[in-house]
Amino acid sequence: ALAKRTLSQFSVSNSISRSISTLVLAEHEGGSVKAPSVSAVEAAKLLGEENSITMLLAGSGSSLQEAAEHAASCHPSVSQVLVADSDAFAYPLAEPWAKLVHLVQQRDDYSHVVAASSSFGKNILPRAAALLDVSPITDVTDISGSHQFVRPIYAGNALCTVRYSGTTPCMLTIRATSFPVTPDSADSKSNVASISQVDLSTFDKDSIGKSRYVKLTSEDTERPDLGNARIVVTGGRGLKSADNFKMLEKLAEKLGAAVGATRAAVDASFVPNELQVGQTGKIVAPELYLAFGVSGAIQHIAGMRDSKIIVAVNKDADAPIFQVADYGLVGDLFEVIPELLEKLPEK
Numbered sequence: 337a338l339a340k341r342t343l344s345q346f347s348v349s350n351s352i353s354r355s356i357s358t359l360v361l362a363e364h365e366g367g368s369v370k371a372p373s374v375s376a377v378e379a380a381k382l383l384g385e386e387n388s389i390t391m392l393l394a395g396s397g398s399s400l401q402e403a404a405e406h407a408a409s410c411h412p413s414v415s416q417v418l419v420a421d422s423d424a425f426a427y428p429l430a431e432p433w434a435k436l437v438h439l440v441q442q443r444d445d446y447s448h449v450v451a452a453s454s455s456f457g458k459n460i461l462p463r464a465a466a467l468l469d470v471s472p473i474t475d476v477t478d479i480s481g482s483h484q485f486v487r488p489i490y491a492g493n494a495l496c497t498v499r500y501s502g503t504t505p506c507m508l509t510i511r512a513t514s515f516p517v518t519p520d521s522a523d524s525k526s527n528v529a530s531i532s533q534v535d536l537s538t539f540d541k542d543s544i545g546k547s548r549y550v551k552l553t554s555e556d557t558e559r560p561d562l563g564n565a566r567i568v569v570t571g572g573r574g575l576k577s578a579d580n581f582k583m584l585e586k587l588a589e590k591l592g593a594a595v596g597a598t599r600a601a602v603d604a605s606f607v608p609n610e611l612q613v614g615q616t617g618k619i620v621a622p623e624l625y626l627a628f629g630v631s632g633a634i635q636h637i638a639g640m641r642d643s644k645i646i647v648a649v650n651k652d653a654d655a656p657i658f659q660v661a662d663y664g665l666v667g668d669l670f671e672v673i674p675e676l677l678e679k680l681p682e683k
C-alpha cells in the first residue's frame with residue numbers, strides 16, 4: 337500500500353510540475369466566438385502564468401474562417417487558433433466534436449482542456465473525457481492553481497474545493513458568469529494569434545455516432561441572450577398562462593432585458609425550455625434580476641443567486657425569494673407589471 341501511495345503521489349506531483357498548455361473548446365455563431373467561450377479563456381488564464389492557450393474551432397464554410405479570425409483576436413491570452421474544417425462539423429454535434437478533441441489531444445498533449453458550462457460544453461466535454469479516460473471536473477467557479485478548483489454542490493448551497501490528481505489532460509467546464517471578461521482582456525486587437533488547420537486525414541467521419549442533425553428551431557428575437565444579458569426579467573407559475581408571459585416580454589423589450597422562467601412555468605408550457613433558469617436550466621448573473629410570481633425554490637435560486645441586484649414581486653410575503661432579494665414588493669404582479677409598463681419610457 338505504501339509503495340502504491342508513493343507511486344501515486346509521484347504521478348500527481350509529476351503532472352503538476354509539467355508546463356501548462358490549455359486547449360479551449362470554442363463555440364461560434366455567425367462568424368463570432370460566443371462570449372462564454374471567451375470566458376473559458378479568462379478562466380484558463382488562472383491555471384498558471386506560463387500557460388499557452390489554444391482555441392479549437394470546428395465547422396465548415398466561410399463563417400468558420402470568420403470565427404477563426406475573431407478567435408485570434410478575442411483575448412490576448414490566446415496564442416494559437418486551431419481550425420477543423422469539415423462537413424462532419426457543419427452542426428455542433430457532440431460525437432464528432434468529442435472525437436476531434438480526442439484526436440487533437442493525442443497529437444498535441446495539452447495539460448488542460450477547458451470549455452464553458454453551456455449546452456455546447458456540457459454536451460461535448462464529458463464525451464471527450466470518456467474517450468481520453470479521465471474524469472472531468474464540471475461547473476468550476478474558481479481556480480486557485482493548475483489543479484485546484486472550486487465548484488458548487490447541493491444545488492449551489494455549498495462550495496467544494498477539489499484537487500485534480502488524475503492523469504492528463506485535466507478537463508474542466510467552467511461557469512462563464514464566474515469568469516467575466518475584463519475590458520482590458522476584451523480589447524486585444526494588438527495581439528493576434530496564429531491560425532492553423534487541424535490535419536483531419538486520420539479523422540474517420542463515417543463512424544461518428546448515432547446522433548443526426550435534424551433542424552434548428554429558434555426564435556427570431558432582438559432581445560439579448562439569456563446567459564449574457566445585463567437585465568433578466570423572469571416569470572414563474574404566478575404568471576398563470578402563456579398569454580400573460582407576453583406582458584413580461586413587453587417589459588423585457590422596454591428594459592432591453594432577456595426573459596427567463598422557472599421550471600414550473602416551463603413545465604406548464606408557458607414558455608420554451610430554453611428560458612429555464614436554475615439548477616437544471618441556465619445559470620445567470622445579470623446586473624439586475626427581476627422575478628415576478630417566483631416562489632424562490634432552491635433549485636431556482638441556484639441559477640440566479642449571483643445576480644448583482646435581485647428584485648422580487650410576489651403576493652405572498654413569506655415567499656422564500658424575499659430571502660435573497662435586495663428589493664421585495666409584496667403585491668399582485670397583474671397590477672405591478674402594467675403599472676411598470678405604463679411608467680417606463682418607450683425604448
Ligand code: FAD
Nearest residue numbers: 572573574598599600614615616617629631635636651669
Ligand atoms: P411556485 O413554487 O408555484 O410559485 C409561484 C409563486 O407565484 C408563489 O410564490 C405565489 O405566491 C406567486 N404568485 C401567484 N400569483 C401571483 C400574483 N398574482 N402576483 C404575485 N405573485 C403571485 N426550478 C427552477 O426554476 N429551475 C430549475 O432549474 C429547477 N430544477 C429543478 C431540479 C430538480 C431536481 C427539482 C426536484 C426541481 C427543480 N426545479 C427547478 C423546480 C423547483 O423546485 C420549483 O418547483 C420551481 O422553481 C417553482 O417554480 P415557481 O416559483 O414558478 O412556482
